[in-house]
Amino acid sequence: MSQNHKNPLQVKVSFKAVIISASLTALLVSSGCATSSLLESSNRVSTTSVKTPLSEDQIVAFGRPAQALPKMPNATMVIVGEKNSCVLSQGGTEMVNLLSNLTPKNIQVSNDMSFYVPNNDGYFQGEMKLSYAKLKDEFKRSDYQFFLQNNGRDCTTDSDERINAQRFCFSVPVKGAIYPQVSNLSMIQSQYRALSKPYTVSFYTQIKQDEVIRSGKSSAEKLVLLPFALAFDVVTFPLQLLDN
Template sequence: MNRILTTSFSVALTALTLTGCATKTLINKDNKTYTRTTKVTLVEDNVVAFGRPAQAIANLPKDSIVIAGQKNSYILTQGGTQFVSLISKLNPKNIQITRDLNFYSEKNDGHFSGTLPLSYVKLREDLSKKDLEFFIENGAKECSTSSDQHMQAQRFCFDIKLAGVVYPVANNLSSLQALSKPYQVTIYTNKEEKYKSKYGMNPLEKLVLLPFAVAIDVVSLPFQAANKIFD
């Protein structure tokens, strides 16, 4: 009988010891410092209009395109010309943009980059050799869906690589030829932070405008296609 009690006491003591060790391990682990990478949204804005700078801006291409937002101006230094070419020369009724403008700013220094996916679908019988040449010149890929094929149509996808810099909101925003409804643009970055517990998250950062802190005037682009595409 005493042997049974002794054995039971030993088992209970062992279990208690193991439990204590596990708890101690958890406590020690919780006090450690870890590093994690989080996605931080720097700004969310609504596109009001597309245009060009009214005056030449130092260090920026002459053919820069301005995405005029309610909070900031997003000047495209790369990809803007191709974007205008596509939505100007293709029938806007056949263009589909299914994703908002989502840009990445690696250092939160006013620079951003991203890709705008755009597709163009047309009945096969209406496609011309000139159309196909235009698609090839602009790096389009054939991406027809089963639904397209069923309707005897063919779809071509463009991935327009965009890059640019952020300026303050346009001085003459209210006078620009506005889209029929706002289209969202977002800039985000990735941030590494050290933490000890899940409650140690840092607050979101804000978009840094410097050194582009001078507001500009914008001239609306002379095309109506954007209204139909972003409707």
């Protein structure tokens, strides 16, 4: 018999050895990949953010600065709070227009005035929302023209429908800065009628969850004001009503 010929038993054993070797190689490779994946997973940084409250304040009045504010030339509206003042540098003109031209008793300002402070450096952004409702037969053509010009949208509720009323909603994007309590707060509180329902304004930021875990601190933070912000006088709007 030729020496180049292997008997069937040798061929079978050799074939099994190849299969076992290949299987072990695949197992080691997959195990290595799994280990690598596990290491990468353990080193991966979470990007989940936590909404972190900074401050909440009771609103006393809506008005405008009595004098020009340094570094805030476009300040057109102020939300006067008991602790701080929210000076609007964007969206204030639109809000003044709405609050000045709509009948105060028919205005409802959303109580969800929650503003985002991205870097907790005194600058905030968000939206101010209000609605305006009257009986349908009290609306005039000029009212609808005003709503069209100021992006008002029909948001009539079932409750409005039942009393034959119609409601329009406005949402104004705003930006601004947080100042200390206004200088003439006590005068405003003593000489002007209080708002007809409690309104609050709150501020929040976003903190990455992994930063909170690494620092071992609570996610609670403190509101930071602008370093150049000084107290100032404010002139209130003639709408200390905002009836509900």
